[in-house]
Amino acid sequence: xxxxxxxxxxxxxxxxxxxxxxxxVLATAGCGSGNGPSIQGGGILLPIFDSIQVNAxxxxxxxxxxxxxxxxGLRLDAANSYxxxxxxxxxQQPGLLRVNPGNPNASYLIQxxxxxxxxxxxxxxxxxxxxxxxxxxxxxWITNGALRTPAPAIDPVRVTSLDPLPNSAVPMLPMTITAxxxxxxxxTTVDATTFLVERTGGDGTFGDGNEVSIIPVSVTVPNFNxxxxxFDMSTTSPVEDTYxxxxxxxxxxxxxxxxxxxLDGEFSGNFPSGDGTAGGNFVAEFSVVGVxxxxxxxxxxxxxxxxxxCHTGPTSNDVNxxxxxxxxxxxxxxxxSLVGVTSLQDGNFQRVEADDPGASYLIQxxxxxxTGGVQMPAGGPPLDQATIDVIRQWIFDGATM
Numbered sequence: 565x566x567x568x569x570x571x572x573x574x575x576x577x578x579x580x581x582x583x584x585x586x587x588x589v590l591a592t593a594g595c596g597s598g599n600g601p602s603i604q605g606g607g608i609l610l611p612i613f614d615s616i617q618v619n620a621x622x623x624x625x626x627x628x629x630x631x632x633x634x635x636x637g638l639r640l641d642a643a644n645s646y647x648x649x650x651x652x653x654x655x656q657q658p659g660l661l662r663v664n665p666g667n668p669n670a671s672y673l674i675q676x677x678x679x680x681x682x683x684x685x686x687x688x689x690x691x692x693x694x695x696x697x698x699x700x701x702x703x704x705w706i707t708n709g710a711l712r713t714p715a716p717a718i719d720p721v722r723v724t725s726l727d728p729l730p731n732s733a734v735p736m737l738p739m740t741i742t743a744x745x746x747x748x749x750x751x752t753t754v755d756a757t758t759f760l761v762e763r764t765g766g767d768g769t770f771g772d773g774n775e776v777s778i779i780p781v782s783v784t785v786p787n788f789n790x791x792x793x794x795f796d797m798s799t800t801s802p803v804e805d806t807y808x809x810x811x812x813x814x815x816x817x818x819x820x821x822x823x824x825x826x827l828d829g830e831f832s833g834n835f836p837s838g839d840g841t842a843g844g845n846f847v848a849e850f851s852v853v854g855v856x857x858x859x860x861x862x863x864x865x866x867x868x869x870x871x872x873x874c875h876t877g878p879t880s881n882d883v884n885x886x887x888x889x890x891x892x893x894x895x896x897x898x899x900x901s902l903v904g905v906t907s908l909q910d911g912n913f914q915r916v917e918a919d920d921p922g923a924s925y926l927i928q929x930x931x932x933x934x935t936g937g938v939q940m941p942a943g944g945p946p947l948d949q950a951t952i953d954v955i956r957q958w959i960f961d962g963a964t965m
Contacts, residue, residue: 611704613646613712620702621645624688632732636869638662643725643835647744647792649673650710655869656683665710665788668703677702684873689893712791720828720842721821722746723811724835730848731833735855735865737802741795743811743846746836750820751785754793758812758819759783761795763805770808778807793819804852811846818843854950857957859965860895866951867892870941877901883908887942890915899965902926909936918963921956930955 609619621640629640636655638648649663654672664670672681677699679686686693705711725744728734741761756779765774781796793811812818813827820826828838829846837846855865867875877891879901886908891897902916907925917923925934930952932939939946 609698609701611701611708613705613710616702616705617642617645620698628689632729633864633868635872637727639725639727644727644744646712647725647742647789648727650712651786651788656873657681663706663710666707668706671706674699674703674706685876689872690876710788712789719840720825720838721749721819722828722836722838723831723846724837726809726848728850730831730850733851733853735853735861737797737800737852739796739798741797741809743793743795743809745791745793745821748790748822749785749793750822750824751790753818753820754785755783755817756780757817759793759795760810760812761797761807762810763803763807766805768806770806775808776805802852804854806849806851808847808849813842813844813846815845855954857954857961859899859958859963862955862958863892863895863898866947866955867898870944870947874942875901881908895965903963903965910934916959916963919960921959924959927952927956927959 609615622642625640628635629638631639634640638655639645640648650661650665652662654660654662657672660670660672660675662672668674675681676684676687677694678696679693688694722745723743724746727742727744728738743759759780761778761780762770762775763778764770765776767774778795778797778800781799782794783796784794786792786794795809811827811829813829818826826842827846828840828842828844830839830844831837831846831848838844855861871892874887875890875892876888877893877897878889879891879897880886880889882889889908891901903914903918905915907913907915910925913923913925913928915925921927928934929937929940930947932946941947
């Protein structure tokens, strides 16, 4: 086993005696399938964020946790993972932070890896669990403060990602908007004059004078994650509209990094932002559209975040295998598990009977009218009727994939 030791200067180095990997069991390529050596990134797992990213998060998690359809909005690619983990509240357990700097026991990431979380399945989902020795390396990184090695300040500070993603369509207004940068920001330059959000006012266009400015609860650079800026709009009315985000790199007040470099903000649709010269506003949009009556939208916004933690598959015809026997982990598996499939709890109904939502056992379970079992989601608050009505509409329209 490779032994990570510290020199007098506190730098991690490999033992010259033993040259095998410390990371023994990270066996999958991500999201429930595959096998192979634990260090997919080809390196040594150390309690340093870059090492955890390269050797664990990128190879093992980004098959699922990437892009606009990432489960629970948790994108674990290199551009997003640190900002969406450290100091961010868990979606499944809002009372816990995904990574609580200095406190691994109170970090939801650790609970998910160790299988002690109160909600959903152990991660990696459907795959062999990480060896405790490997989890302990991640624990140590959190104990050490969950720090991130900053990028070298060579060019002007740039935007490397945004949550929600530019041009994405989300089913509900997010509580916060987080901009992610390639180095630490001067927190005194980040406020409601340099981080602005507005919506179109309902006509879908900007620049015609009827836009509505969003007044934030706060605009902050978190002490524990100073490569991010967070716009808190948790008290904003949840209006379906197109929203525009502006980060100021030009004007009377601009965002600066710790070296006094102004934001290089121009955004062409690809990250990082900028044209290589300090200055220029970063401007991006996203839309709040609600859940749509398509299986893809229902999968992304209902089944994956709400149901897939229990309905993990593989599919089964044995009622004793529920809930896992009804696989709702992906678009194709949800379709195969639901449409035209007879309910195991009540054989008089199909789980989803195309064109007939009233005769679909899925609707009965969601509305609490089914003859067997409990209302879904089990142990959680019922879906709001508006969301159920969207699922009803999908079924009424033919329940297509």
